[in-house]
Amino acid sequence: MAQYARTKGSIALITLTNPPVNALSAAVRKGITEAVARAFKDTRVKAVVLCGENGKFCGGADIREFAKAMSGPPLVPMIHAIEAGEKPVVAAIEEMALGGGLELALGCHYRVAHAKARLGLPEVTLGLLPAAGGTQRLPRLTGIPAALDLITTGRHISAQEALKLGIVDRVTEGNAVEAAVELALSVVGRPLAPRRLSNHATPLPADLDGVFEEVLVQVKRRARGAMAPVACAKAVRAAAELPYSRGLECERELMNTLFTSGQARALQYCFFAQRAAGKWSLPNGARWDNSRPRAVHTAGVIGLGTMGRGIAVCLVKAGISVVAVETEEKQLDSGRRAVRGMLERDAKRRGVTAPLHMITFTLSMQQLRDVDLVIEAVFEDMALKKSVFAELSRVCRPNALLCTNTSGLDVDELASVTDRPPLVVGMHFFAPAHVMKLLEVICGPRSSPETVATAMTLGKRLGKVSVAVGNCPGFVGNRMLKLYLDQAHFLLEEGASPEQVDQALEEFGFALGIFKVADLSGLDIGWRVRKAAGLIGPDVDPKFPSRHRQGRRYCPLPDLLCEQGRLGQKSGRGWYLYDSAGGKEARPDPAISSFLQEYRLRYGISARRITEQEVVERCVFVLANEGFRILEDGMAAAPEDIDMVYVFGYGWPRHRGGPMFHAAQVGLATVLQRLEFYHRQNPDIPHLQPSTLLRRLVGARSPPMQQWKQHIRSINSQL
Numbered sequence: 001m002a003q004y005a006r007t008k009g010s011i012a013l014i015t016l017t018n019p020p021v022n023a024l025s026a027a028v029r030k031g032i033t034e035a036v037a038r039a040f041k042d043t044r045v046k047a048v049v050l051c052g053e054n055g056k057f058c059g060g061a062d063i064r065e066f067a068k069a070m071s072g073p074p075l076v077p078m079i080h081a082i083e084a085g086e087k088p089v090v091a092a093i094e095e096m097a098l099g100g101g102l103e104l105a106l107g108c109h110y111r112v113a114h115a116k117a118r119l120g121l122p123e124v125t126l127g128l129l130p131a132a133g134g135t136q137r138l139p140r141l142t143g144i145p146a147a148l149d150l151i152t153t154g155r156h157i158s159a160q161e162a163l164k165l166g167i168v169d170r171v172t173e174g175n176a177v178e179a180a181v182e183l184a185l186s187v188v189g190r191p192l193a194p195r196r197l198s199n200h201a202t203p204l205p206a207d208l209d210g211v212f213e214e215v216l217v218q219v220k221r222r223a224r225g226a227m228a229p230v231a232c233a234k235a236v237r238a239a240a241e242l243p244y245s246r247g248l249e250c251e252r253e254l255m256n257t258l259f260t261s262g263q264a265r266a267l268q269y270c271f272f273a274q275r276a277a278g279k280w281s282l283p284n285g286a287r288w289d290n291s292r293p294r295a296v297h298t299a300g301v302i303g304l305g306t307m308g309r310g311i312a313v314c315l316v317k318a319g320i321s322v323v324a325v326e327t328e329e330k331q332l333d334s335g336r337r338a339v340r341g342m343l344e345r346d347a348k349r350r351g352v353t354a355p356l357h358m359i360t361f362t363l364s365m366q367q368l369r370d371v372d373l374v375i376e377a378v379f380e381d382m383a384l385k386k387s388v389f390a391e392l393s394r395v396c397r398p399n400a401l402l403c404t405n406t407s408g409l410d411v412d413e414l415a416s417v418t419d420r421p422p423l424v425v426g427m428h429f430f431a432p433a434h435v436m437k438l439l440e441v442i443c444g445p446r447s448s449p450e451t452v453a454t455a456m457t458l459g460k461r462l463g464k465v466s467v468a469v470g471n472c473p474g475f476v477g478n479r480m481l482k483l484y485l486d487q488a489h490f491l492l493e494e495g496a497s498p499e500q501v502d503q504a505l506e507e508f509g510f511a512l513g514i515f516k517v518a519d520l521s522g523l524d525i526g527w528r529v530r531k532a533a534g535l536i537g538p539d540v541d542p543k544f545p546s547r548h549r550q551g552r553r554y555c556p557l558p559d560l561l562c563e564q565g566r567l568g569q570k571s572g573r574g575w576y577l578y579d580s581a582g583g584k585e586a587r588p589d590p591a592i593s594s595f596l597q598e599y600r601l602r603y604g605i606s607a608r609r610i611t612e613q614e615v616v617e618r619c620v621f622v623l624a625n626e627g628f629r630i631l632e633d634g635m636a637a638a639p640e641d642i643d644m645v646y647v648f649g650y651g652w653p654r655h656r657g658g659p660m661f662h663a664a665q666v667g668l669a670t671v672l673q674r675l676e677f678y679h680r681q682n683p684d685i686p687h688l689q690p691s692t693l694l695r696r697l698v699g700a701r702s703p704p705m706q707q708w709k710q711h712i713r714s715i716n717s718q719l
């Protein structure tokens with residue numbers, strides 16, 4: 001797990017060998033410990049170079065080991081032995097030095113990086129902190145502000161930025177291992193004490209308290225309720241105030257608290273679930289590793305509204321030539337201006353030239369005749385989409401893929417109007433499409449494996465987390481969202497206020513409460529969907545709209561708001577009040593409070609006190625409950641996929657893993673019991689009734705998530 005070789009007569013070359021990323025498993029730590037001891041003992045060896053096999057230095061501690069009892073030599077003494085050694089040790093950083101990998105490099109006396117290498121301490125994203133001395137050595141090297149930034153955000157930096165910060169001594173465009181050997185030969189005999197970071201005093205900023213206060217405000221805003229960023233800041237503070245050895249103790253104590261926390265487990269679960277989502281499979285045996293995606297060089301985008309613009313920007317940024325189509329000159333012009341503006345701003349930020357030559361704008365569908373794939377992003381209207389797809393069948397070459405960006409319409413119905421149903425697939429982007437990470441890939445019953453593989457691979461190329469889902473109304477994300485929103489509306493009827501519901505959800509960790517999200521997206525979107533679903537129509541009494549429709553409880557509150565022209569941020573008023581149309585700052589509106597009181601009076605509802613617990617349980621457990629139904633219906637392959645949809649598309653707090661993981665963490669029996677309780681109180685809300693799968697899992701004594709699928713009676717996969 002660590003190879004030992006002697007090169008240039010006096011250099012010991014130690015190579016970490018643990019594909020794919022040379023993670024510091026117990027075997028690797030043992031290998032390094034033994035190889036370093038051998039090099040220090042060998043009198044022919046004057047200096048040591050540490051590198052990684054296959055051109056990758058090290059991806060950090062082996063995350064899979066965190067779930068098991070720790071064994072093998074611990075990292076801290078291993079790194080300490082390297083730093084304390086009497087022979088210079090040089091780290092040759094190729095491709096990556098992350099987490100424990102960078103901490104190992106910081107224990108070396110010198111660091112050489114390849115120009116394309118990325119460095120970082122991403123432990124915080126796993127609910128941990130750099131507990132192999134990283135929180136103590138890095139601030140001593142870079143100073144407090146830079147160390148705080150890197151450790152509390154976990155961001156990866158380039159070799160060039162690392163050089164500027166003093167984290168590496170040299171950056172090379174050539175062979176980093178050879179450059180490290182050269183450096184090692186040149187420093188033989190030089191004093192090592194000044195190179196031992198643990199000996200350094202930490203450079204302190206003038207306003208130490210101010211710096212920490214500001215960072216704490218930032219980390220609390222970025223990830224509400226997350227423990228690790230706060231612990232990271234505390235550990236860095238120890239580096240500012242304590243000698244190295246005491247700082248290390250503080251680092252260990254903070255790590256002990258984090259290591260066994262539910263948050264760390266949730267974040268590590270997300271790390272693997274995100275990677276598992278890319279490993280899709282279909283019931284016909286097609287899988288991510290046996291289906292070849294098509295090459296995509298050119299793509300068409302139809303419709304330059306908010307979604308189409310973002311999708312066009314994503315494609316261009318991924319190096320794909322785009323033909324963007326609109327129906328009218330005015331929309332084309334404003335779309336062109338918006339897309340160019342986005343590309344120019346992005347290029348300016350990255351210090352590169354905007355790739356404006358890669359996109360053409362046209363009013364003619366004929367221009368799509370040579371593209372490899374088209375993404376349709378017109379208005380969410382089945383008739384309109386069908387006419388576009390019929391036209392695409394006539395215009396595009398016979399083997400071009402046709403994709404629809406729909407948030408819930410039947411992909412197979414669209415496929416049926418084309419001459420190529422196997423080449424039709426859904427690609428549900430989330431607004432703003434050039435920012436949001438989630439892509440739901442909707443596999444229609446006739447989508448071919450090659451089509452699914454192409455959409456999934458394209459998503460990855462666009463930097464998205466692609467999740468394969470089945471073709472049902474709302475797919476996975478919006479199908480669940482509808483029920484979550486329903487609960488929030490029912491809670492308003494029963495006595496809560498929008499700000500009370502939002503506060504409870506934000507305390508739980510959501511980036512924004514559901515009513516703020518609704519205002520941001522526009523209340524008219526749901527209004528239109530409800531009209532299309534036949535829930536609103538001429539038979540509804542406008543003065544006294546019914547609270548029961550289609551056989552179940554219905555809340556007319558959002559419809560009443562829309563009728564008043566309160567459409568959310570865009571109209572300056574929605575569930576909240578804004579300074580102006582398009583304003584961002586949400587303020588509670590006394591008019592909403594009176595409106596809710598009048599509404600309850602009119603319907604004879606006596607408002608009751610609703611606790612934070614009830615808000616969170618009803619909103620969050622109903623999500624998981626529907627997730628179980630989705631698994632039973634075969635619309636998602638695994639609970640991990642559902643969780644990734646919520647984490648990357650709906651602002652679910654990552655440190656709570658996802659609705660399915662959260663249900664497992666709370667305990668399935670508790671979730672079942674709470675749903676039964678709420679359903680008894682609200683028998684006219686069928687979605688509070690516990691799903692069959694949840695009941696069966698509790699009956700089977702709540703097996704781990706990996707086994708849930710075995711408890712689905714007949715797997716009826718729609719993927």
Ligand SMILES: CCCCCCCCCCCCC/C=C/C(=O)SCCNC(=O)CCNC(=O)[C@H](O)C(C)(C)COP(=O)(O)OP(=O)(O)OC[C@H]1O[C@@H](n2cnc3c(N)ncnc32)[C@H](O)[C@@H]1OP(=O)(O)O
Nearest residue numbers: 023059060061062063064098099100122131132256259275
């Ligand atoms: C009371 C108890 C007290 C206990 C106290 C315990 C104290 C313990 C002390 C320990 C001190 C630890 C301090 C250090 C901690 C760490 O180092 S945590 C890890 C930090 N590193 C990371 O977060 C990096 C994670 N990896 C990545 O970001 C990416 O994988 C990558 C390295 C940038 C490569 O990306 P890419 O090329 O896109 O490939 P991927 O698909 O992401 O990965 C390929 C496969 O490799 C697996 N993998 C990656 N990194 C790791 C890892 N660190 N450990 C294990 N496995 C890893 C990844 O899962 C992929 O696997 P497959 O999906 O199976 O292919």
